[in-house]
Structures are given as structure tokens and as C-alpha cells.
Amino acid sequence: MPQPPCAPTAVRRVACIGAGVIGGGWAAHFLARGYDVTAWDPAPDAAGKLRRLVAAAWPALEQLGLAEGASPDRLTVAASLEEAVADAQFVQESAPEKLELKRGLLARLAAAAPAGAVIASSTSGYPMTDMQTEAADPGRLVVGHPFNPPYLIPLVEVVGGEKTDPAAVEWASRFYEAAGKSVITMDRELPGFIANRLQEALWREALHMVAGGEATVRDIDASITEGPGLRWAFMGPCLTFALAGGEGGMAHMLDHFGPSLKSPWTRLEAPELDEALRTAMVEGCDEAADGRTIAQLAAERDQGVIDVLRATGRLPRPRSDEAGGTE
Known part of the structure; x- marks a missing residue:
């Protein structure tokens, strides 16, 4: 070259x-x-x-x-x-x-x-x-x-x-x-790379739950934004799970929770994306949007990411915040 x-x-x-x-x-x-x-x-x-x-x-x-x-x-x-x-x-x-x-x-x-x-x-x-x-x-x-x-x-x-x-x-x-x-x-090729493969696994399980009537779109989104997503904003899944092992770290976590890997908790094969599942996902997202347009949701997303970056110290706070001028 x-x-x-x-x-x-x-x-x-x-x-x-x-x-x-x-x-x-x-x-x-x-x-x-x-x-x-x-x-x-x-x-x-x-x-x-x-x-x-x-x-x-x-x-x-x-x-x-x-x-x-x-x-x-x-x-x-x-x-x-x-x-x-x-x-x-x-x-x-x-x-x-x-x-x-x-x-x-x-x-x-x-x-x-x-x-x-x-x-x-x-x-x-x-x-x-x-x-x-x-x-x-x-x-x-x-x-x-x-x-x-x-x-x-x-x-x-x-x-x-x-x-x-x-x-x-x-x-x-x-x-x-x-x-x-x-x-x-990355030092080698991997279809879907790293982050997409992790994201895809979560997405497939979400589709299974909607397809099986086990959870709504709103429930699934809330389970992440109000749960593990709050930790993932500053600590990935591996270190998060390591903390579940207490002082023993990942070793204790694997010894204690490892057997659950054999439990039928996840279904990594994608469900059939038939018209019923497609409709359920589209209507579920419309319901979760609660009247907000795509532009409004995008603006909320942008502000949310900025707030998380600020809260985790990866983005400087506005000068008014630093000076104590806002609450």
C-alpha cells in the first residue's frame, strides 16, 4: 500500500x-x-x-x-x-x-x-x-x-x-x-464484530419474549433502562458480573452462578420474523413512544447520552454547573 x-x-x-x-x-x-x-x-x-x-x-x-x-x-x-x-x-x-x-x-x-x-x-x-x-x-x-x-x-x-x-x-x-x-x-475478523454480537443476542431474546407473549416492548425497554443498562453505562457486563461474586470476584461468581448457564434462560436462535411478530414490535414501539415523534425521541436519546457521559465523568459539566449556579 x-x-x-x-x-x-x-x-x-x-x-x-x-x-x-x-x-x-x-x-x-x-x-x-x-x-x-x-x-x-x-x-x-x-x-x-x-x-x-x-x-x-x-x-x-x-x-x-x-x-x-x-x-x-x-x-x-x-x-x-x-x-x-x-x-x-x-x-x-x-x-x-x-x-x-x-x-x-x-x-x-x-x-x-x-x-x-x-x-x-x-x-x-x-x-x-x-x-x-x-x-x-x-x-x-x-x-x-x-x-x-x-x-x-x-x-x-x-x-x-x-x-x-x-x-x-x-x-x-x-x-x-x-x-x-x-x-x-480488533486483531482478527469476527462477523458482527464485538458490540453488535452482544447487542444482537439481547435483541433476539427480546423478540422471543414478544413473540411468545412473555413481555411487552415497554417491559423489555424498562428492564434495561431501569436495570443493567444503568451499570453498563460505565462498566461492561464482565466487570459487572465480577462484582456479583463479592470479594471472590469473577471466580466466585462463576462457581456460584455457573450452573445456571445450563438453565434454559436464553434462546439465541432468532424467532421467525412473521407478520404477527412484526406487527407486535411496530405497535409496541408506537405505544412506548406515547405520541412522541422520531425527531423527539432522537433528541431525548441525544440528551440522555450526554447526561450519562457527564454523570460518569467522561464529559465536562457546563460551567454553570461547575460554579454551582444550577441545581
Whole structure:
């Protein structure tokens, strides 16, 4: 792989290919971190939707803290993919999760982007080995898997494929860190990566409970937000379970609770997503939303994450709080 056009900390221009919820969220994040962002999406109404997404996210980004010079005005929407990446120092691809589409798009990006520029895919599950098969220059292709919304959730999982140059993985990880992300650099490919596999296990069990009439959507959400989710905001499941062992830690926990692993508590196979289950999930979410629009729920989510980040010391409190001016 040719040398990247600059060091990870010297990047000034980023290209975002795909401007939906994830790609638009990436664009908002990079803009807030002071980068110039050029975006491209084939949808005819993509430019308007992208600018509305950035505008909606900006109040939350202001609370998080903007980099010097950060502005939505530094966003450019290009007329073509080739124009979008022509002078990019890093490329973030966020196209729909369709393997053949990803393969062709990454091949086009590898052919059009400046020599050595690292290209990352936001794929939520495909291994890069499966996506880089058509690229003439696969060495610079990596996975940079975010969590929604990318402008708010710090995590990004980075991993290469069989043909990825390890230097590209290292470069991407250093770039994401410089861009304010919390990075897990994986040393091997794993379908679904780490966080999605854990999230998927919880999701499948939730679907089983709704399908079996064992719990409502509202019950399931409350069981996490009022229960383990409060701990997971600052301590993961492994350390949380270790504390269940008291002074004996994880060893005592496993010895004491290990036999329950044989109990039929979970069903990791997905239930059949038939029309009845689909309807139950849609209607259950409508009920749980209680009249709130998607935009209102997103704003609540953004504020909730900011509050948790502040409460756990990962985000400075507003100066009025520090001065004791608010209660």
C-alpha cells in the first residue's frame, strides 16, 4: 500500500460516501471535530436530508464541545463519487448493508481516492475480506464500524481483511482517536464484530419474549433502562458480573452462578420474523413512544447520552454547573 497522504493527526478533509442515518451522522461528527467534509449519496434528495440531519445534531454537538473552527458550513455535497474523494485524506463509506453493493462501491472508491488514502466501511456485520474482493488496491480498505448515532456514541471498531495492510488498520485507529472516537482495534475478523454480537443476542431474546407473549416492548425497554443498562453505562457486563461474586470476584461468581448457564434462560436462535411478530414490535414501539415523534425521541436519546457521559465523568459539566449556579 502506498503511503497515506498525511499522518492521522494531520487530516483536514474527509469524504463521507453515503449520507443516510449513519453516513450523515459521521458527517456531523467530522464537522464538529473541525474537518472539512465532502459527502456524496446517489439519492436525488440526499443533500437536503443531510443538511437537515447535521442541523438537528448540531445542538447536541455544541453540548459535547466543538473543535476550533467547526462549522456546518464546512460541508460540501459533491455531484459524483469521484468528485467527493478527489482530494480526500480519509474516506468513510456508509452505503446500505448489501454485500454486492459494498464490493462494487469499495472497488470504485479504491480506484478514485488519492493513492494511499485509507478507506473505511461502516458495515455493521460484513467481514472486510468479503467486501474487498473486487478492489484493485485492497490493502487500504478497513472496517470502521460505528454505533448510531456516530456523532454521539464514542465507539468505533476497527479491523482489516485478509488483504488489508496492517499499517492501514493502525493508521485508521490513530485517525479515529484523533477524531475523538473510542477505538477498539480488533486483531482478527469476527462477523458482527464485538458490540453488535452482544447487542444482537439481547435483541433476539427480546423478540422471543414478544413473540411468545412473555413481555411487552415497554417491559423489555424498562428492564434495561431501569436495570443493567444503568451499570453498563460505565462498566461492561464482565466487570459487572465480577462484582456479583463479592470479594471472590469473577471466580466466585462463576462457581456460584455457573450452573445456571445450563438453565434454559436464553434462546439465541432468532424467532421467525412473521407478520404477527412484526406487527407486535411496530405497535409496541408506537405505544412506548406515547405520541412522541422520531425527531423527539432522537433528541431525548441525544440528551440522555450526554447526561450519562457527564454523570460518569467522561464529559465536562457546563460551567454553570461547575460554579454551582444550577441545581
